[in-house]
Amino acid sequence: MSKIKQDVQETLSCVKSGHTVLVGGFGLIGAPLTLIDGLTKRDVSDLTIVSNNLGESGKGLGILLNQNKIKKGIGSYFTSNRDVGDKYQRGEIDLQLLPQGTLAESLRAGGAGLGGYYTTTGVGTKLAEGKEEREIDGVRYVFEKAIRADVALIRAHKADTLGNVVYYKTARNFNPLMASAAKTVIVEVDEIVEPGELNPEAIATPHLYIDHIVKAAHILTKEGVVHS
Amino acid sequence: MKTKLSKKEMQHRIAARAAKELKGPCVVNLGIGIPTLIPEYLQDENIFLHTENGLLGVTDVEEEDMDPNLVNAGKLPVGEAVGAAYFHSSDSFAMIRGGHVDVAVLGVLQVEQTGIIANWAVPGKNIMGVGGAMDLLVGAKKVIVTMSHTSKDGKSKLLKECTYPITSTRSVDMIITELAVFKVADKQMQLVELMPGVTIEEVREKTEADFIEMHEERG
Numbered sequence: 001m002s003k004i005k006q007d008v009q010e011t012l013s014c015v016k017s018g019h020t021v022l023v024g025g026f027g028l029i030g031a032p033l034t035l036i037d038g039l040t041k042r043d044v045s046d047l048t049i050v051s052n053n054l055g056e057s058g059k060g061l062g063i064l065l066n067q068n069k070i071k072k073g074i075g076s077y078f079t080s081n082r083d084v085g086d087k088y089q090r091g092e093i094d095l096q097l098l099p100q101g102t103l104a105e106s107l108r109a110g111g112a113g114l115g116g117y118y119t120t121t122g123v124g125t126k127l128a129e130g131k132e133e134r135e136i137d138g139v140r141y142v143f144e145k146a147i148r149a150d151v152a153l154i155r156a157h158k159a160d161t162l163g164n165v166v167y168y169k170t171a172r173n174f175n176p177l178m179a180s181a182a183k184t185v186i187v188e189v190d191e192i193v194e195p196g197e198l199n200p201e202a203i204a205t206p207h208l209y210i211d212h213i214v215k216a217a218h219i220l221t222k223e224g225v226v227h228s
Numbered sequence: 229m230k231t232k233l234s235k236k237e238m239q240h241r242i243a244a245r246a247a248k249e250l251k252g253p254c255v256v257n258l259g260i261g262i263p264t265l266i267p268e269y270l271q272d273e274n275i276f277l278h279t280e281n282g283l284l285g286v287t288d289v290e291e292e293d294m295d296p297n298l299v300n301a302g303k304l305p306v307g308e309a310v311g312a313a314y315f316h317s318s319d320s321f322a323m324i325r326g327g328h329v330d331v332a333v334l335g336v337l338q339v340e341q342t343g344i345i346a347n348w349a350v351p352g353k354n355i356m357g358v359g360g361a362m363d364l365l366v367g368a369k370k371v372i373v374t375m376s377h378t379s380k381d382g383k384s385k386l387l388k389e390c391t392y393p394i395t396s397t398r399s400v401d402m403i404i405t406e407l408a409v410f411k412v413a414d415k416q417m418q419l420v421e422l423m424p425g426v427t428i429e430e431v432r433e434k435t436e437a438d439f440i441e442m443h444e445e446r447g
Contacts, residue, residue: 026281026317027303029296052317077357080303085354097349097356100280101321101363108318120366121325124397126349127358169314170282171297176316204316220296 003163003213004192008038011212014184015151017044022107022152022178023051023061027080030171031060032155033218033225034188039153040064048072050147052103052174054084059225068092074147076100097127102144104177109146111180111209116145152182155216156205159189160196163210164203172204179209186212190219231407231426238406241423242374244269246333246404249372251275254330255284257364260302261335262374277309278329280320280360285312301360324360325367332368334361334400336375338390341437343399343412345373346392358395365396377405377434384436386410386417407431410439418442 005011012035015021021039025031036055040063047070054073055061062081064070072094078084087093098106099121109117118141122128132143154175157168165187167175179185187210219226233241243265250256250266252274258266267277267288277286279300286300289307300306315323323329336347337355345365348358365371379385386403403410408431409421417439422428428441 026299029281029299029303077359079355079357082354085356088356089352089354095356097358099358099362100317100360101325104317104321119325121363122396123366125362125395126393127362167314169295169298169308170279172314172316173281174317177318222294222296 002161003210004161005212005214008034008214008217009041011186011214012038012042015039015042015044015047018046019044019150020048020050022147022149022154022182023049024152024154024173024175024178025051025053025060026170026173027053028056028060028220028225030155030167030173030175031055031220032153032186032188033060033220034214034216035153035186036060036064037218039069040067045069046071048074050074050103050107050149052100053077053080056081057083065093072096074098074103076103099127104174106144106147107174107177107181110148111177114146116143118143147181149182150184152178152185154179154185154187156187156189158191158193158198159187159210159213160193160198160207161213162195163187163207163213164195164198165189165205165210166198166202167204176205179205184211185209186214188214188216190216230430231423233406238376239265241406242404245409245423246372246374249402250331255328257324257329257332257368258300259332259334259361259364260359263333263335264300264302264304266333278320278323279306280317280324280363282315282317282320283308283312284315285309321360321363324363327367327369329364329368331370331372332364333372333374334364336373336385338385338387338392339373339375339400339403339437340387340390341417341439342415343401343403343417344390344394344397345400346390346394348395349393351392361395365398365400370402371398371400372402372404373400374404377407384434386435386437388437407434408443416440
């Protein structure tokens with residue numbers, strides 16, 4: 001069965017209320033804006049969203065936030081969308097703040113079949129409170145659990161019809177990690193090509209990680225988010 | 229005497245001074261805020277700028293060449309230097325935690341006299357972003373802090389003890405403000421340089437932290 005999907009809404013029917021969803025991007029850069037837009041039109045709630053930021057105010061995941069569809073956010077930098085802080089102060093959202101390297105590594109571990117790992121990052125700070133600590137060769141480490149999810153929504157530059165994926169500049173960020181760490185992975189791309197057209201050496205996410213491919217309709221330009 | 233500088237003058241003075249600390253060959257990660265002004269003052273082509281969102285080889289970009297998908301950690305448009313490489317976030321932080329980044333230059337909210345900093349949260353406020361700061365503190369070989377000496381209401385940001393949550397138990401190595409340069413050794417701040425036109429009295433008056441005076445008087 002082809003991985004290429006025309007209907008974004010139907011493809012997103014795998015996202016159910018209460019699900020944990022990984023969403024790629026560093027702010028809006030490398031965020032799957034078409035899939036996020038699709039999710040804002042679906043009747044789902046109580047989502048746990050794992051993403052570096054929860055979008056910007058009224059943009060990207062910021063729209064989903066303002067629709068009160070997000071129960072919990074897991075990320076490293078919520079400051080860039082002040083609506084997140086406002087909701088948190090009002091007790092309307094749970095937040096779990098992780099150091100950015102820990103967020104990335106927890107996703108990598110989740111995708112690599114690991115239960116977790118020990119890191120020096122955060123030791124002795126508020127973000128390590130309640131987490132197991134252990135000394136290895138005289139250095140203190142904190143245990144961080146792997147992150148796995150129901151669905152991953154990611155953004156890439158090109159995919160071939162098998163699902164091999166290449167990224168574009170700094171829009172890569174968390175996307176390859178998230179592609180490995182969810183049961184169902186949907187990628188949106190600028191261009192879909194035939195197998196053999198992508199340089200095998202340049203493929204950053206091999207096709208075994210990808211379930212569905214859609215064409216991007218919402219694109220980040222110099223002027224902001226544009227619907228093509 | 230009191231030093232009067234506009235915000236822009238202050239930020240550029242600090243960035244220019246921080247740039248002098250960077251000598252190639254080295255890999256440098258620049259944080260958000262004042263550190264993003266440092267590239268303007270770098271001459272050495274053997275300084276390779278790393279940004280945690282996935283690029284080694286950051287350079288300035290002209291307005292007409294700006295690409296919305298090519299940004300630094302502050303989400304500002306940047307250029308791609310000759311010899312640049314892209315990577316995903318996990319690789320990027322493996323480079324940081326793994327000790328492969330030589331210098332990190334960070335902005336902070338507070339620094340205490342032991343060199344421990346706070347820069348990711350203000351209790352009760354909407355500042356809830358740790359980003360890559362904790363990783364850089366544990367991983368970068370040298371950490372330089374660039375900051376305004378006082379807050380908007382004139383209070384010292386160099387404190388005896390941080391009142392905001394700390395970023396790491398590791399002390400930074402150097403603190404550069406618009407008034408002075410401090411080194412940190414054995415968990416103790418040492419004043420090593422006064423900025424042009426600044427007197428030791430002014431630094432004493434505007435600094436809550438205890439520090440040792442090791443600067444040479446300027447004639």
